[in-house]
Amino acid sequence: MTGQNMKDLYQSLPVWEDDRQPLSGRKRLAAMEGPLLGWYERRARILPWREEPTPYRVWVSEIMLQQTRVEAVKPYFRRFMEELPDIESLAAAPEERLLKLWEGLGYYNRVRNLQKAARILVEDFGGNLPEEYGQLLKLPGIGSYTAGAIASIAYGKPFPAVDGNVLRVLSRVLAIEEDIGSPSVKRRLEAELKEVMPQTGCSAYNQALIEVGALVCVPGGQPKCGECPLGSVCLAGKQGLWDRIPCKAPKKPRRIKQRTILLFVADGRVAIRKRPDTGLLASMYEFPGLEGNFGPEALSELLEQKWPGHIAEIRPACSAVHIFSHVEWHMTGYVIRLDTVPDGWLFASPRELSEKYPLPGAFNKYINLINGEL
Numbered sequence: 001m002t003g004q005n006m007k008d009l010y011q012s013l014p015v016w017e018d019d020r021q022p023l024s025g026r027k028r029l030a031a032m033e034g035p036l037l038g039w040y041e042r043r044a045r046i047l048p049w050r051e052e053p054t055p056y057r058v059w060v061s062e063i064m065l066q067q068t069r070v071e072a073v074k075p076y077f078r079r080f081m082e083e084l085p086d087i088e089s090l091a092a093a094p095e096e097r098l099l100k101l102w103e104g105l106g107y108y109n110r111v112r113n114l115q116k117a118a119r120i121l122v123e124d125f126g127g128n129l130p131e132e133y134g135q136l137l138k139l140p141g142i143g144s145y146t147a148g149a150i151a152s153i154a155y156g157k158p159f160p161a162v163d164g165n166v167l168r169v170l171s172r173v174l175a176i177e178e179d180i181g182s183p184s185v186k187r188r189l190e191a192e193l194k195e196v197m198p199q200t201g202c203s204a205y206n207q208a209l210i211e212v213g214a215l216v217c218v219p220g221g222q223p224k225c226g227e228c229p230l231g232s233v234c235l236a237g238k239q240g241l242w243d244r245i246p247c248k249a250p251k252k253p254r255r256i257k258q259r260t261i262l263l264f265v266a267d268g269r270v271a272i273r274k275r276p277d278t279g280l281l282a283s284m285y286e287f288p289g290l291e292g293n294f295g296p297e298a299l300s301e302l303l304e305q306k307w308p309g310h311i312a313e314i315r316p317a318c319s320a321v322h323i324f325s326h327v328e329w330h331m332t333g334y335v336i337r338l339d340t341v342p343d344g345w346l347f348a349s350p351r352e353l354s355e356k357y358p359l360p361g362a363f364n365k366y367i368n369l370i371n372g373e374l
């Protein structure tokens with residue numbers, strides 16, 4: 001057996017901890033490496049961005065994966081890479097096309113920032129992502145997690161990538177009872193992880209932590225401690241504290257907004273309009289709407305007053321709820337058939353809705369309804 005093989009074997013053995021002499025936090029974190037890397041080699045999922053981890057692909061995938069499940073991201077990632085295969089094409093893409101490619105993923109500022117950063121990269125970095133962690137951190141939309149992920153996964157540099165999943169894993173390993181939403185806890189864990197992470201193999205190391213968070217030390221429910229490669233070092237696991245750790249400060253309740261959605265139809269098309277270029281869902285398209293929850297009579301009166309002679313029929317349609325991070329839309333819909341179309345309105349066919357105009361996922365139920373209607 002070679003020296004390297006001996007080292008690998010030794011490192012992959014679980015840590016034996018004497019309860020009378022518990023490991024220090026640093027030693028506990030350092031002890032994760034062997035079991036973590038061994039487990040990742042056997043259990044890592046095959047994912048499109050892992051097949052060819054170029055800096056661009058890692059960057060785009062990590063931005064897509066923020067707040068979004070892996071399975072939901074896969075088709076978006078494939079389509080994005082097909083249409084915008086490099087930083088130059090991303091920088092040059094028309095905003096409407098970009099938003100269409102992101103349609104349904106939500107948090108649309110993510111893709112706007114991707115493009116802002118791509119334009120800086122074309123201007124100042126010859127169309128490449130820099131290798132330097134500090135330079136990555138200065139780009140729009142790139143925080144410590146994404147900078148660490150690009151530096152480690154694409155460039156093999158030993159920087160930690162601590163997202164919500166990794167915070168959950170580390171807070172359990174170390175039995176941290178502070179609020180993991182606190183920036184100081186995250187900064188401290190990043191600093192401690194940087195001290196102990198391997199100098200080579202850091203791509204696998206960071207992705208292994210992410211993978212344990214996704215597959216084993218799962219959010220919202222009982223973690224699969226029996227399958228966990230970190231079982232021998234995890235304090236929360238040993239002490240049965242998984243339902244108390246991580247600790248999170250309660251979130252402010254979301255504001256609830258009532259909206260009335262107006263599906264004006266005429267000649268096989270439906271009316272849409274572009275939203276303002278700032279604020280929620282900036283520059284996306286939407287069905288016209290009114291603030292508040294209108295009953296059929298009140299709505300009929302209002303529409304007849306505003307567009308006398310245009311309205312042929314008003315029919316109540318379905319209700320829908322859409323949850324954003326800070327607000328919930330509670331929507332009531334109406335299909336309104338027009339006899340004649342008022343000047344200056346924009347209408348879209350079902351095909352244009354699906355291929356051209358970016359509409360937020362909030363309207364999915366109404367898009368389906370309209371497709372059946374037209």
Ligand code: ADE
Nearest residue numbers: 047062065070207210214
């Ligand atoms: N979530 C965030 N980053 C990820 C990655 N690189 N692979 C799988 N899930 C992730």
